[in-house]
Amino acid sequence: MKTKKSGLERTFDICLYAVLSVLVVVTLYPLIYVAFASISDAAYIVAHKGILWKPVGVNFEAYKSVFANDAIWSGYKNTLFIIVFGVMLNLFMTSLGAYVLSRKNVMLNKPIMIFIIITMFFHGGLIPFYLVVKGVGLLDTLWAPIIPFAINTFNLIILRTSFQSIPDSLEEAAKMDGANHFVILFRIILPLSLPIMAVMTLYYAVDKWNGWFYSSIFISDRDLYPLQLVIREILIANSTEGMTAGGSGNDLFQIGETIKYATIMVSTLPILMVYPYLQRYFVKGVMVGSLKG
Amino acid sequence: MRPSASPSHAGKPVKSKEFVVSRLVKDLALNRYLYIMMIPVLAYYILFQYGPMYGAIIAFKEYSPIKGILGSDWVGLTHFQSFFESYYFWRILKNTLLLSLYSLCFEFPAPIILALLINEVRNKRFKSIVQSVTYMPHFISLIVICGIIKDFTNSGGLINTFITYLGGDGQAMLQKPELFRSIYIISDIWQGMGWTSIIYLAALMNVDQEQFEAARIDGAGRLRQIWNVSLPGILPTIIIMLILRIGNLLSVGFEKIILLYNPAIYDTADVISSFVYRKGLLEFGWSYSAAVGLFNSVVNLILLVLANRLSKKFSENSLW
Numbered sequence: 001m002k003t004k005k006s007g008l009e010r011t012f013d014i015c016l017y018a019v020l021s022v023l024v025v026v027t028l029y030p031l032i033y034v035a036f037a038s039i040s041d042a043a044y045i046v047a048h049k050g051i052l053w054k055p056v057g058v059n060f061e062a063y064k065s066v067f068a069n070d071a072i073w074s075g076y077k078n079t080l081f082i083i084v085f086g087v088m089l090n091l092f093m094t095s096l097g098a099y100v101l102s103r104k105n106v107m108l109n110k111p112i113m114i115f116i117i118i119t120m121f122f123h124g125g126l127i128p129f130y131l132v133v134k135g136v137g138l139l140d141t142l143w144a145p146i147i148p149f150a151i152n153t154f155n156l157i158i159l160r161t162s163f164q165s166i167p168d169s170l171e172e173a174a175k176m177d178g179a180n181h182f183v184i185l186f187r188i189i190l191p192l193s194l195p196i197m198a199v200m201t202l203y204y205a206v207d208k209w210n211g212w213f214y215s216s217i218f219i220s221d222r223d224l225y226p227l228q229l230v231i232r233e234i235l236i237a238n239s240t241e242g243m244t245a246g247g248s249g250n251d252l253f254q255i256g257e258t259i260k261y262a263t264i265m266v267s268t269l270p271i272l273m274v275y276p277y278l279q280r281y282f283v284k285g286v287m288v289g290s291l292k293g
Numbered sequence: 294m295r296p297s298a299s300p301s302h303a304g305k306p307v308k309s310k311e312f313v314v315s316r317l318v319k320d321l322a323l324n325r326y327l328y329i330m331m332i333p334v335l336a337y338y339i340l341f342q343y344g345p346m347y348g349a350i351i352a353f354k355e356y357s358p359i360k361g362i363l364g365s366d367w368v369g370l371t372h373f374q375s376f377f378e379s380y381y382f383w384r385i386l387k388n389t390l391l392l393s394l395y396s397l398c399f400e401f402p403a404p405i406i407l408a409l410l411i412n413e414v415r416n417k418r419f420k421s422i423v424q425s426v427t428y429m430p431h432f433i434s435l436i437v438i439c440g441i442i443k444d445f446t447n448s449g450g451l452i453n454t455f456i457t458y459l460g461g462d463g464q465a466m467l468q469k470p471e472l473f474r475s476i477y478i479i480s481d482i483w484q485g486m487g488w489t490s491i492i493y494l495a496a497l498m499n500v501d502q503e504q505f506e507a508a509r510i511d512g513a514g515r516l517r518q519i520w521n522v523s524l525p526g527i528l529p530t531i532i533i534m535l536i537l538r539i540g541n542l543l544s545v546g547f548e549k550i551i552l553l554y555n556p557a558i559y560d561t562a563d564v565i566s567s568f569v570y571r572k573g574l575l576e577f578g579w580s581y582s583a584a585v586g587l588f589n590s591v592v593n594l595i596l597l598v599l600a601n602r603l604s605k606k607f608s609e610n611s612l613w
Contacts, residue, residue, distance in 0.1 A: 008514055009514070009515065012413075012514070012515045012516065016410060016413055016414065017414075017419070019410065020410060020411070020414065020419075020423050023407075023423070023427065024422065024423055024426045024427070026483075027426050027427055027429070027430060027483065027487070028426055030441055030445065030451075030483075031433075033451060034441060051451070093333060093334055093337060096330055096331070096333060096334055097331065097334035099330070100327050100328075100330050100331045100334070103324075103327055105324075106320070106324050106327055107316065107317060107320035107324075108317075108320070108328070112331065112335070115338065116338060119338060119342040119343070121540070121593075121594055121597060122346070122590055122594050123342075123345065123346070123590050124342075124343075124344070124345025124346040124347070124348055124349040124586075124587075124590070125345060125349055125352075125569070125583055125586030125587055125589070125590055126566070126569055126570060126573065126574070126582075126586055127348075127351070127569065127573040127574070127579055127582050127583040127586060128344075128345035128346070128347075128348030128349045128351065128583055128586075129341075129344075129345040129348075130573075130574065131345075131348050131351070131362070131579075132340065132341060132344040132345050132348055133341075136340070147341075148341045150337050150341075151334065151337055151338075180326060181326050181327060181330060182330070185330075206432060209434070210432075210434040210435065212434070212435070212436055212548075213547075213548050217574055228434055228436050231434075231436055231437065231440070232436045232552070234440075235436060235437070235439070235440030235443070235444075236436065236439060236440060236443065236552055260440065260444065263440075264437050264440060264441065267434070267437060268433055268434070268437050271432050271433075271434075272429065272432070272433075275429060275432055276425065279425060279428065282428075283428075283491055286488075286491040286492060286495070
């Protein structure tokens with residue numbers, strides 16, 4: 001009886017590990033393929049069919065073209081601007097709201113909370129939103145992907161829950177010393193909330209890094225394109241002309257293919273490199289959010 | 294504690310209107326700095342969240358940018374009527390619903406299964422590798438994902454090479470209307486499965502360990518433990534996620550769709566939100582498009598309320 005059972009257990013374990021290993025490979029392989037292809041020779045890659053086990057005809061021409069493209073650099077610069085100022089505004093506004101809403105004995109907090117939560121379930125729609133942003137004169141500025149997205153309601157609720165769990169006694173002591181709400185928020189509450197603030201920062205920053213749609217409808221000046229819009233032109237609209245000047249015909253097509261792969265690497269590597277170090281914060285954020293339900 | 298002048302609000306029956314007003318005046322005076330701090334936050338919500346709700350009235354008008362929202366002429370339900378009567382209505386409604394249902398059938402269970410599997414892994418190192426790798430695609434931008442999808446599915450791409458190898462015909466898959474839904478759903482699972490599984494893993498950690506012990510003593514194998522202990526343990530989480538999912542049945546995101554689709558596959562790929570985007574922002578049919586969007590928002594809200602009510606009736610779980 002006992003041996004039979006452990007046999008079953010072993011079969012279960014083998015299947016489990018096999019299934020998950022296959023999953024890991026399938027998840028990872030597309031990226032590995034792109035990485036290999038990006039440092040391969042353009043002519044080889046176009047001729048090559050099927051799985052790449054290693055780069056073919058190693059060369060870095062594609063990366064040279066990508067780095068020589070001014071649009072990529074200006075895209076990085078604009079994205080950096082959006083992340084730095086956007087996240088600062090996000091953190092300021094979110095903690096302001098979360099602080100006030102986490103105070104007890106404030107009569108209007110409940111109606112305000114309802115007022116805010118309604119926006120999670122009902123939207124005016126894309127077109128009216130566009131008209132509002134246009135109306136306040138944000139079109140074609142780098143503030144368009146920043147100010148209309150100053151607060152994510154879900155993050156606000158998470159942060160409020162977290163502030164509520166800080167014991168009152170600290171705050172009362174500060175009040176005795178005559179501290180006002182700003183001092184309490186910035187000197188007491190926020191320093192005690194560094195882990196959750198880190199989570200918020202990462203969430204907002206990843207949103208800004210990946211966001212492209214609203215930039216694409218709000219910004220038409222190409223000098224203001226964030227990185228994602230620049231790479232959209234290269235990957236989705238298939239335009240690599242800017243970077244393949246000098247070649248002709250078939251050469252152009254071939255180098256164009258590797259440039260796509262190199263563009264993917266250049267725009268994805270930064271986030272994949274920091275990701276392993278930050279993973280636990282993200283996971284923590286999801287946990288906090290899900291507990292709130 | 295706060296000064297004794299502060300009335301305690303919790304659970305006191307409201308006596309009269311004057312009483313409420315005088316209490317409110319006191320409260321506004323006492324907490325004035327808090328309310329002042331709240332002004333920027335409220336301003337944000339009023340302008341960028343409620344502003345568009347107000348702006349949605351252009352759905353009942355013939356909006357012209359020159360006349361503005363208020364100045365434009367009322368046209369009643371004309372836009373809704375022409376949408377409901379148009380050929381597009383059934384097409385995008387069908388596409389949206391089908392894509393949502395497929396996603397509910399295939400995408401929704403995937404992270405649950407993954408979480409249950411990861412939870413069974415005893416080797417810590419292997420477990421953390423599986424988690425890190427499956428979470429990762431969540432952080433890759435949609436543009437890059439769609440770039441990769443386009444590349445892999447074109448006629449000479451990686452996926453087609455496999456198909457030819459297995460004896461099939463290579464083809465430009467994104468030109469085939471019948472393949473769009475599969476491409477959309479499979480790539481969604483690839484990108485989101487790991488990340489969503491975190492929620493279920495968190496729920497699994499809260500399952501009482503003694504229940505597993507008891508099941509083991511009763512001679513339950515691993516599969517039986519998953520079925521009888523793990524799954525019921527995370528059922529409340531699954532139900533909450535399901536309600537939210539049902540509330541979003543008619544809101545298939547357009548970002549991925551507009552990156553992948555092309556006129557050759559509108560027949561299966563065009564959904565409500567992508568239609569709103571195209572009609573409104575590319576073809577400048579502001580009011581018509583706003584009407585379609587408003588219809589979508591209202592239906593979503595109704596679905597969410599219904600799903601929540603159903604869940605309240607049949608289980609203990611609800612959003613509010």
